[in-house]
Amino acid sequence: MxxxxxxxxxxxxxxxxxxDELRAFIALYDVGEVLSCKGIAEGVENSxxxxxxERGNFILTLYEKRVAPKDLPFFIALMEHLAxxxxxxxxxxxxxxxxxxxxxxxxPAAMVTFxxxxxxxxxxxFHCAGVGAALAALHRAGASFGMTxxxxxxxxxxxxxxxxxxxxxGEVRPGLAAELEAELELLESAWPRDLPTGVIHADLFPDNxxxxxxxxxxxxxxxxxxxxxxxxxxxxxxxxxxxSPPCLFWRAAARCAFx
Numbered sequence: 196m197x198x199x200x201x202x203x204x205x206x207x208x209x210x211x212x213x214x215d216e217l218r219a220f221i222a223l224y225d226v227g228e229v230l231s232c233k234g235i236a237e238g239v240e241n242s243x244x245x246x247x248x249e250r251g252n253f254i255l256t257l258y259e260k261r262v263a264p265k266d267l268p269f270f271i272a273l274m275e276h277l278a279x280x281x282x283x284x285x286x287x288x289x290x291x292x293x294x295x296x297x298x299x300x301x302x303p304a305a306m307v308t309f310x311x312x313x314x315x316x317x318x319x320x321f322h323c324a325g326v327g328a329a330l331a332a333l334h335r336a337g338a339s340f341g342m343t344x345x346x347x348x349x350x351x352x353x354x355x356x357x358x359x360x361x362x363x364x365g366e367v368r369p370g371l372a373a374e375l376e377a378e379l380e381l382l383e384s385a386w387p388r389d390l391p392t393g394v395i396h397a398d399l400f401p402d403n404x405x406x407x408x409x410x411x412x413x414x415x416x417x418x419x420x421x422x423x424x425x426x427x428x429x430x431x432x433x434x435x436x437x438x439s440p441p442c443l444f445w446r447a448a449a450r451c452a453f454x
Contacts, residue, residue, distance in 0.1 A: 210242045210257045210300050217246075220299050223290040224306065226250040237402055240418060242302070245309070252309035253288060257302040262418055264303050269344045270417050271295050271305060273337070273394065280336035283329070283413040285310060310413035312405025325411040326404050330396070333414065337394035346421045348397065350386045353379055395423040 212220075212232075221229050227249025235243040235254075242257040258267060271287045275295075278286040285307035287295035296305050315322050357379055364372035396403075398419035405413040 209259050210302055212242075212244070212257070212300055216300060220255075220297075220304070221246065221248060221306075223292070223297070224288055225291055226253065226288070246306070253306050254285060254309055255299075255304065255306050257299055257304045258418075259302065262303075266344060266418075267296055267303055267305075269342050270420060272342055273340060273420055274307065274417055276340045277333060277336050280339075282333050282336050283310065283411065284333075284417065285413070285415055310405055310415060312407045312412035314402040314404055315406055316401075318401065321409055322404075322406065325406065325409075326399070329404070329411040329414055330399065333396060334393055340394055344421045346423050348419075348421070349423065350382055354383070392422050394420060397421055397423070 217232055218229055229246060229248055231247045232255070233245045235245055237243075240261055241259050244255040246253045246255045258264070274284055274287055277284050288306045288308060289295045290297065296303060298304060357375055361372050361375070364375060396414065396417065396419070398416055399414070403414060403416045404411060405415065
């Protein structure tokens, strides 16, 4: 079963699960016996398996090294919270002991409900409208979520990122290093500190949005979710230099985030 799937080419499976280990793990849940297990090709962060039992289909995830174990309770609780409020997202499955997060093959692991649908390979306007509505519902439902997780992808994380790449910035364009240094200093000084915050998905690529019959059937992969302020740029909602690299980046991101 799982061992066969891990041998297939191009599978995003980093940890092999032996059949006896899988059966023992699934026995902790009230889902019946395992009928099949197949590695899932999509995804680059974790090992994912489509598990079919006597009670239906489930997604089994083994969390690999990039996902910090301390963040997993936040992700599990967020999906439970959103699902209770009508957001179509995977719902963590609790074992017979009431626990959703446990260990398998030396990795943190959890099983969630299966969402039917396909992600769109060719984006149409109705896809954009659907994902916008789904994202709005997620943000509204997440407003009452009690847990927090720092947004390390915001401005506080840009200085280390710049420092790690500054030596080679001149290879892209002469003078780029100084330009980026100046722009980051501007953003750090003008970044708003008192904006409303809320939970965001933070990884909403097309393959994380499922559709059925022209409607969004689910949002998946919440393992980058975090708290975020309601604006993406500093100052009065935009950089003081409208054609600076960060402003151009955010314009491009707005156009390309779902395409």
